[in-house]
Amino acid sequence: MEWLTEFPQIPGRELRQLARSIDQQYRAFSRAWGESIENFFRPLLDFLLWFEDVLISTPWFIIIAVLTAVVWFASRSKTITAGTMIALVLIGLFGMWEPTMQTLSIIVVCTLLSILIGMPIGILMSRSDKLQAIVNPILDVMQTMPSFVYLIPIVMLLGIGLIPGLIVVVIYAMPPIIRLTNLGIRLVDKEVLEAANAFGSSSWQKLVQVQLPLSLPTIMAGINQTIMMALAMVVVASLIGVRGLGQPVLQAITNQYFTQGVLNGMAIVAIAIIFDRASQAYGKRLQRHREAAHG
């Protein structure tokens, strides 16, 4: 009656064999395709390196001026703009300028990539319940699977470097933009949509003139979440060779450099808060038309 107390599992030898054969097949696949996949991502890598270079080689005061201006035009808030400037100056003073620029570049590229891929998926999902039923569980896996687990096949396939780091960050950061684009479009007032139909709008006209503008607040919340999640992945991505604020943190963990860890961590927090406040204030400004002055 051993099976009552011990779970009747697959014998260890067979399990090991199964794992080994899957690993071998994947290795063969990565040997055969690794290079072409790398070449496929080459333009992206070039763009990332170019953007990083631009951020680092541009004089620091210009970067501060540009970032402050962007935050001002997005938020129109003096507090947020002043906070941005102070945070950037402090980051520079404490010697974290270059890694901050590296992190900034990868966050910007990852966010753009997530929006570029995620929004169309979200739009398609909003049009088909079937697709929604298929994509939702995939998104659940992307968000809950420990990121270290999908680091393994990606590193096996592409080695260590910026591109695998980018992929890891995008996998983790993309679900919110997909989910909230889908949700936003599904929540658009049915009567407004019916009116658009009644005037003979094509589905593209409906998307551009009605659905996207009206779901923009929700989509903005998705973009905000995507940025936050990308930032949260910076340290994990540094494990596979992504430079930036993650690496000093990693170094600090292994060597018990408390101050270095805290400073770099604070820089990540500062960037996160700047992005968050600026994008939320922008989203709110898009909603001005809802502020009714009922007559």
Place this chain on the structure above:
Amino acid sequence: MDKSAISVRNLYKIFGPNDRELVEQVKKGMSKTDLLAEHNHVLGLKDINLDMPAGGIQVVMGLSGSGKSTLIRHLNRLIEPSAGEVYVGDDDVLRMSAKDLREFRRHRISMVFQRFGLLPHKTVIDNVAYGLAVMGKSAREQREGAMGWIERVGLAGFEENYPAQLSGGMQQRVGLARALATDADILLMDEAFSALDPLIRTDMQGVLLDLQKDLHKTIVFITHDLDEALRLGEKIAILRDGEIIQQGTAQEIVLKPADDYIESFVKEVNRGRVVQVETIMEPAPEGANTIGLTVEKGSIIETAARLMSEADVTSAIVTQNGTPIGRVTMRQIMAAVATPNLKEALAA
């Protein structure tokens, strides 16, 4: 057939996945209750036949759940029927391809919605220009086309406001201007004034009637309010549980309600505004002339009564194109207004 006349033939609508098969059973006599109990499908419309003349106002009246909003959505095919035919002019609306249907909606039929259906992120002028934008008109044409209608509905000066900044009545003026701006011959109005305060509603009815004097559109107006139906409708159809139970002019509905259901509505109506003088007049006396007070055939008795009291007389001659055809007295008018059953009053 006139290009903008609408004709509905044997229209059925059942809500549910197997609607087309179940139509046959409904045609054979299955009731709404049985359909729901046995097949879990809802009967929306049953054997609707309706002819709406070009250039007139057809009102479809019914309480909530009667299927009136479902019916109007078949005319521009926002809802697909389970069986039946819808013709606009000689065009079969249900046979149109997706592209033809878009063109039809862009140029020939437009719609005003109960809760306005305005685009909250666009200004008044961009909302009014929406139909023109969908047609692909240039920015200048859109602006010019929209401005004219904004002025016409009395919203000049508000063109850069957002809908949320306007009152309900003003928002519906935007909705009306948007529908008129496409120059479509047919105007569908789905409880267009029901969400408005009573005073604003009367005001908007006036706006619509004034516009109609110049425009002569084919208007299909949905309402649950009998007073509104009687005021606007040249023809009225009354819908109950998805079936048309009576069609006719306002006077026909008020004077000859088809059943107790309609009679219960009609009881509360101000007959003075509905009944016309020729309905209650007696034959003109010998040698009647038009020297004294006259009222034209087709006038409502309220107007006749007002004229009579102003002139301090108790009777008036009814004329048609200047010749006397009968006589109404104040007593007849009082009887018509006061007595619930007009036929008995006239017989007495």
